[in-house]
Every structure is written in C-alpha cells, then in structure tokens.
Amino acid sequence: MSETARDRAPAEQVSELTTARLSVYLRCLEVLDTAAVNTISSQGLATQFQLNAAQIRKDLAHFGEFGIRGVGYYVKDLKRHLRQILGLDRSIKVVIVGAGNLGLALADYAGFRQDGFDVVALLDTARDKIGQYSRSGVPIRHARDLERLVERERIDIAVIAVPAEAAQLAVDAVVACGIRAILNFSPGHLRVPEKVKLKNMDLTITFESLSFFLANGSLDT
Amino acid sequence: MSETARDRAPAEQVSELTTARLSVYLRCLEVLDTAAVNTISSQGLATQFQLNAAQIRKDLAHFGEFGIRGVGYYVKDLKRHLRQILGLDRSIKVVIVGAGNLGLALADYAGFRQDGFDVVALLDTARDKIGQYSRSGVPIRHARDLERLVERERIDIAVIAVPAEAAQLAVDAVVACGIRAILNFSPGHLRVPEKVKLKNMDLTITFESLSFFLANGSLDT
Structure with missing residues (x-):
C-alpha cells in the first residue's frame, strides 16, 4: 500500500503516454x-472524467497499490502519491532560453505556478530586453549568465524558445551546463546526448492532426 | 496503388497517434x-530517422498501397499522398483568439507558413491592440468581427490563446460561428458539442512528463 513509488518502476519502463495519463x-x-x-x-473516476477504469488501475499498478477494496481511492492520498510519482513534491526550477513572444508567454503561463514549476529566468541576448521582466515578474537576463544561473539556482529544466536557426546552439549550451531535461518549441530536429531527455513540442504536427480530421470528413457527418 | 486516400479510411478509425506519425x-x-x-x-526510412519499419507500413496501409516491390516508395509521390491525406493539399485558414504573447508567438510561428497554414487574423478586445500587426504581419482585429471573418474568409481552425477564465466564452463564440476544429492552449477543461474537434495543448502535462523522468532517476544513471 505505501511502498514508495520511486523504488518500484524505473522510468524507462513507463511510457510517456502513461505519464501523460498520470497527469x-x-x-x-x-x-x-x-x-x-x-x-x-476507478469506475467513478472513469465515468466522471470520461476515462477508462481498467487503464487507470493498470497505470497506477506500476507504482503501488493505492486502492482499498470496497472504498476505492482516498482522493487526498492518491493526489499526494501522484504528485510524488510525477516528481512534483518539490519545486522544479525552469529557465527559458529566448525572451520573444513565446518565451514571455511561457514564463507567464498560469498552469505552472500552481503546479510547483518555478520559472527562474528568461535568457536573451537583445540588449533592450536584459533587465526587463515578464508580466508576472520573471527577470530577463543575458544568455551568457546561463552557466552561473544553472549552478547557483540548480535549474532542472530548460525550455528552448528561440528561432529555429538558433535552437541547436541553445540546446548545446544548455547541455554543456549539465541540464538533462529540455523542452523544445522550435521546429526542426535537434541533437542531444543520449542521457539528456529532449521533448519536442512541434505545433505543426498538432495542426496537421486537426487538418486531417477536417479533410477526412468525420466532422462533416 | 492510386485509390484516393479519402475514400479509404474514415477519420474516426485512425487514431491521433497515427496522424501524428503521418506528420x-x-x-x-x-x-x-x-x-x-x-x-x-520503409526500412530505409526507419533506419535514417529512427522509426519503426513495420509501423510505417501499417500506418500507410490505412490509406492505400504506396510502396512498390523492389523499389520502396517514390519520395515525391508519397510526400504528395501524405499531404493529401493530412488535408494539406489546400491552404488551411486559421484565426487566433487572443493577441497576447502566446497568440502573437503562434501567429508568427515559422512552421506554419511553409506547411500551408494561413493565419488570417488575431482577435482581441484591447483597444490599443486593434489595428496593430504581429511581427510577420498578421492583423489584430476586434473580437466582435469573428463571425464576419469566419464567413468571409471561410476559417477552418480557431486557436484559443486567451486567459483561462475567458476560454470557455471564446470557445462558445467560435463554435457558434460554425468552426469545427479548435486548438486550445489555455489550461482547464472546455466543453464543445460532439461534432466539434477540440485539441488541448496542456503545457503542464508536458512539463510533468519531464519532471517524472527527472524524479525517477533514469537520467541519473
């Protein structure tokens, strides 16, 4: 019932689809x-939120036995377990490389703060931006401060929000500082060493999936 | 070999994972x-781009027989077929609701233009923004012009880039104008009628998947 999640399932055995469902x-x-x-x-969860009860039980079983026969799940307990499994039981420090519209939008993204993500700084090289702040108060610092920032603030995640032609350089700089989790918003393929986790948010793919549904008429019937 | 894709696979039988792979x-x-x-x-594709050859063949088989024994795929032909399957053989018109940092970033997103997505306008209600342009030249118009815009320009996709508390209202307005494909960037659950396709880009979920990998130590080894 209360063995800790982390002892149980090595991350490589759990797919990104599973972690997305845990979220x-x-x-x-x-x-x-x-x-x-x-x-x-699990059935109540499934009905209320249009999920799959068997899938819920299977996903949670990777990490322990959280349900109690005849009761189900204690909401507060399972919430705490899930936050721990997802690594959200501590503050996650984020730096955003690129203080253009996208970087600024991400720095002020409302979902982050309530979830324990702490955007420590935006980095840019444009002189007129350095020293400014995003609307929610995230400072914009010079990109050359990256290494010092990562060391001093123990940054966990870097977000790449620079134009495509600058993205690989930005990723290389971030990797050189020891950051091992990167979220990339620029289009195109980026190279990282094997031990670094790179997630690409390719917005084109998302739009193409909508385009597919429009083209294939399932919406026209 | 050349039956058209659209006669073959009703969209509801093709998962979003499949369309993402087609992209x-x-x-x-x-x-x-x-x-x-x-x-x-297919093997060449798989090797060169770290894909799965059997999966490629299976995904394409939904839509026709594009390979030729002993030859493989003609690159130009398969590219054209895929663009047709994904509905990219015509320009897709997009309106973005919300001309804040996120809306502006999306309007100027480099991947779109080369892919046939045409961002027709940004909509907002802030008087100082109306009449301005995004960096790449997308005009910002008043939100009350939505209906006229959708009719005149035959908008295909609406993007919701407003604060969470305004998102449901924005979605309702967009649906009322007859738009049936929506991409939502605001956090939280939105309601749409059944025939409308809503895709949520919940950035928190993406960040949590990185957090999971950091917490579960597969990166520490």
Whole structure:
C-alpha cells in the first residue's frame, strides 16, 4: 500500500503516454479534492472524467497499490502519491532560453505556478530586453549568465524558445551546463546526448492532426 | 496503388497517434526530397530517422498501397499522398483568439507558413491592440468581427490563446460561428458539442512528463 513509488518502476519502463495519463488523473483528483470528495473508485473516476477504469488501475499498478477494496481511492492520498510519482513534491526550477513572444508567454503561463514549476529566468541576448521582466515578474537576463544561473539556482529544466536557426546552439549550451531535461518549441530536429531527455513540442504536427480530421470528413457527418 | 486516400479510411478509425506519425513521415520525406533522394524503403526510412519499419507500413496501409516491390516508395509521390491525406493539399485558414504573447508567438510561428497554414487574423478586445500587426504581419482585429471573418474568409481552425477564465466564452463564440476544429492552449477543461474537434495543448502535462523522468532517476544513471 505505501511502498514508495520511486523504488518500484524505473522510468524507462513507463511510457510517456502513461505519464501523460498520470497527469490527467492528477488534474481530476484536484477537481474532486476541491469539491471535497473523499474517496472515489476507478469506475467513478472513469465515468466522471470520461476515462477508462481498467487503464487507470493498470497505470497506477506500476507504482503501488493505492486502492482499498470496497472504498476505492482516498482522493487526498492518491493526489499526494501522484504528485510524488510525477516528481512534483518539490519545486522544479525552469529557465527559458529566448525572451520573444513565446518565451514571455511561457514564463507567464498560469498552469505552472500552481503546479510547483518555478520559472527562474528568461535568457536573451537583445540588449533592450536584459533587465526587463515578464508580466508576472520573471527577470530577463543575458544568455551568457546561463552557466552561473544553472549552478547557483540548480535549474532542472530548460525550455528552448528561440528561432529555429538558433535552437541547436541553445540546446548545446544548455547541455554543456549539465541540464538533462529540455523542452523544445522550435521546429526542426535537434541533437542531444543520449542521457539528456529532449521533448519536442512541434505545433505543426498538432495542426496537421486537426487538418486531417477536417479533410477526412468525420466532422462533416 | 492510386485509390484516393479519402475514400479509404474514415477519420474516426485512425487514431491521433497515427496522424501524428503521418506528420512525422511527411517531415522525413521533405528532408529526403530536399536532399534529392528519389526512392526509399520503409526500412530505409526507419533506419535514417529512427522509426519503426513495420509501423510505417501499417500506418500507410490505412490509406492505400504506396510502396512498390523492389523499389520502396517514390519520395515525391508519397510526400504528395501524405499531404493529401493530412488535408494539406489546400491552404488551411486559421484565426487566433487572443493577441497576447502566446497568440502573437503562434501567429508568427515559422512552421506554419511553409506547411500551408494561413493565419488570417488575431482577435482581441484591447483597444490599443486593434489595428496593430504581429511581427510577420498578421492583423489584430476586434473580437466582435469573428463571425464576419469566419464567413468571409471561410476559417477552418480557431486557436484559443486567451486567459483561462475567458476560454470557455471564446470557445462558445467560435463554435457558434460554425468552426469545427479548435486548438486550445489555455489550461482547464472546455466543453464543445460532439461534432466539434477540440485539441488541448496542456503545457503542464508536458512539463510533468519531464519532471517524472527527472524524479525517477533514469537520467541519473
């Protein structure tokens, strides 16, 4: 029941689809907790949030036994377990490389703060931006401060929000400072060493999936 | 060999994971075409771009038989087929609701233009923004022009880039104008009628997947 999640499932055995679903479950539990719901079954979760009960049980089973026969899950407990599994039981420090519109939008993204993500700084090279702040107060610092910042602030995640032609250079700089988790928003393929986790947010692919649904008429019927 | 894709696979039978992979294949074929490669086998594609050859064949089989025994795929032909399957053989008109940092960043996103996506306008209600342009020249218009714009320009996709508390209202307005494909960037759950396709880009989920990998130590070894 309470063996810790981290001893149980090495990350490489858990797919990104699973972790994405864990994030969704956490979102649902937060809604239930806010509504003062104490316990819920996997079937109840599935019905209320249009999920799959068997999938919920299977996903959670990677990490321990959280359900209690005849009761279901304790909402607060499962929420805490999921936050721990997702590494959200501590503040995650983020630096954003690129203080253009995208970088500024990400720095002020409302979802982050409530989730424990702490955007420490935006980095840029444009002189008129250095020393300014995003709307929510994230400072813009010179890109050459990257190494010092990573060391002093123990940055966990770097976000790449620079134009495509500068992206590989930015990634190389970030990797050289020892950052091992990168989220890339620029289009195109980037190279990282094997031990670095790079996630690409290719917006074109998302748009193409909508385009597919428009073209293939499932929406026209 | 050349039955048209659209007669073959109703969209509801093709998962979003499949369409996302088709987008990736298209990206690879564009790289090959630029490098003047004429033909390639599924195995060649797989090796060169770290894909799965059997998966490629299976994904394409939904839409026709594009390979030729002993030759593989003609790069230009398969590229054209994929663009048609993805509905990219015509310009896709996009309106972005919200001309804040995120909306402006999306309007200028470099990947779109080369892919046939045409961002027609940004909509906002802030008086000082109306009449301005994004860096790449997308006009900012008043949100009350939405209906006229959708009618006159035959908008295909609406992007929601407004603060969370305004998102449901924005979605309702867009749906009321007859738009049936929506990409939402605001956090939180939005309601749409069944025939409308809503895709959520929840950035928190992406960050949590990186956090999971950091917390579960697969990167520490």
